[in-house]
Amino acid sequence: MDKLKIIDANEHFNPDLESQWIARAQQGDQKAFHHLYENYHRRIYALCWRMMADKDSAEDVCQEVFVQLWQKISNFRGESKFSTWLHSVASNIVLGHIRKNKTWLQRIFSIEEQTVEDATVEMPDCSNLDKKIQKLPERARLVFVLFAIEGYRHEEIATMLDMAVGTSKAQYHRARGLLRESLSE
Amino acid sequence: MKEMKQNNFEEKLQAELAQLPKEISPQRDLWSGIDKAINQNAAVATKTSPKKVFMPTAWAASVVAAVLLTWLTLSPEQSTTDQTINLASAMQQDFEQQKQIMLVNFGTPDIKQLPIAMQTELIKLSSAQKTISKALADDPNNSDLLNLLRWTQQQELELLKQLYSPQWQNI
Numbered sequence: 243m244d245k246l247k248i249i250d251a252n253e254h255f256n257p258d259l260e261s262q263w264i265a266r267a268q269q270g271d272q273k274a275f276h277h278l279y280e281n282y283h284r285r286i287y288a289l290c291w292r293m294m295a296d297k298d299s300a301e302d303v304c305q306e307v308f309v310q311l312w313q314k315i316s317n318f319r320g321e322s323k324f325s326t327w328l329h330s331v332a333s334n335i336v337l338g339h340i341r342k343n344k345t346w347l348q349r350i351f352s353i354e355e356q357t358v359e360d361a362t363v364e365m366p367d368c369s370n371l372d373k374k375i376q377k378l379p380e381r382a383r384l385v386f387v388l389f390a391i392e393g394y395r396h397e398e399i400a401t402m403l404d405m406a407v408g409t410s411k412a413q414y415h416r417a418r419g420l421l422r423e424s425l426s427e
Numbered sequence: 428m429k430e431m432k433q434n435n436f437e438e439k440l441q442a443e444l445a446q447l448p449k450e451i452s453p454q455r456d457l458w459s460g461i462d463k464a465i466n467q468n469a470a471v472a473t474k475t476s477p478k479k480v481f482m483p484t485a486w487a488a489s490v491v492a493a494v495l496l497t498w499l500t501l502s503p504e505q506s507t508t509d510q511t512i513n514l515a516s517a518m519q520q521d522f523e524q525q526k527q528i529m530l531v532n533f534g535t536p537d538i539k540q541l542p543i544a545m546q547t548e549l550i551k552l553s554s555a556q557k558t559i560s561k562a563l564a565d566d567p568n569n570s571d572l573l574n575l576l577r578w579t580q581q582q583e584l585e586l587l588k589q590l591y592s593p594q595w596q597n598i
Binding site for chain 2: 283300
């Protein structure tokens with residue numbers, strides 16, 4: 243039997259290797275897709291968890307993201323970085339899930355989400371800032387996470403959340419104000 | 428969190444944002460559910476114990492040996508097609524790459540730590556691949572040999588997967 247070649251651990255994150263995994267996953271190779279999952283699921287889970295402020299829902303949606311990724315991966319043409327494309331797909335799936343789970347009353351009257359006082363979320367060990375972000379009202383939290391953590395522009399956020407650019411900016415300032423209050427407590 | 432002054436809030440916020448972890452591990456295994464979802468139309472894979480793994484592998488190696496013996500006895504015509512040789516070589520390269528990726532993913536385990544019986548199975552498969560590749564050099568257009576090569580490669584990957592992959596939890 244051929245002697246096994248030892249591969250440096252860093253090769254696991256080699257961009258060339260990632261391109262190969264993507265190409266193979268696009269051809270239906272589940273092993274390659276599993277490599278992509280191993281490489282990205284923690285980042286995607288972090289995004290889902292911060293946006294949804296709920297551990298269990300975030301886990302469910304994270305699974306949904308990867309199931310949909312398997313179905314949509316052939317749409318990735320390499321025009322942007324895979325991680326950027328994946329985050330965009332994930333953000334949209336999370337937002338779709340949040341919209342789907344709104345009650346008819348919330349949809350019709352755009353009733354504001356949980357208040358800071360109402361927020362009861364089950365949180366794993368996380369930083370103090372993360373805890374405060376989790377307690378922000380929904381729209382302020384979504385805008386804050388997308389703008390300050392994920393690096394989207396207000397124009398992009400406005401499109402994603404179906405709101406005016408000014409509203410996105412206002413929600414961001416609102417989030418900052420609430421964070422300032424809660425962090426200085 | 429220490430008390431924050433309003434005038435340096437922005438700086439502190441930016442510093443805290445920079446320190447937020449980019450990755451968070453979910454508390455439960457998510458892959459098993461994803462795997463089930465993407466394979467929902469496929470046949471349910473049966474769980475095999477290590478002993479059961481050897482039976483098809485040993486059977487596979489025997490079939491390979493028998494087919495090769497027959498093929499060598501019949502001495503097929505010799506015609507060389509670089510394209511087909513390249514195909515066999517590309518298949519072997521691709522297989523080696525997949526194997527390396529799989530082994531790296533399993534933490535680059537030492538094959539020599541496996542029980543002798545498992546090592547023997549892997550050696551048999553590897554030796555069968557070498558013999559098939561040699562035979563393909565003489566008869567590069569033989570599609571049966573190409574299929575046989577692919578099949579032995581798949582058997583080896585499956586065996587490695589079953590030996591090393593962790594058992595995913597069910598949701």
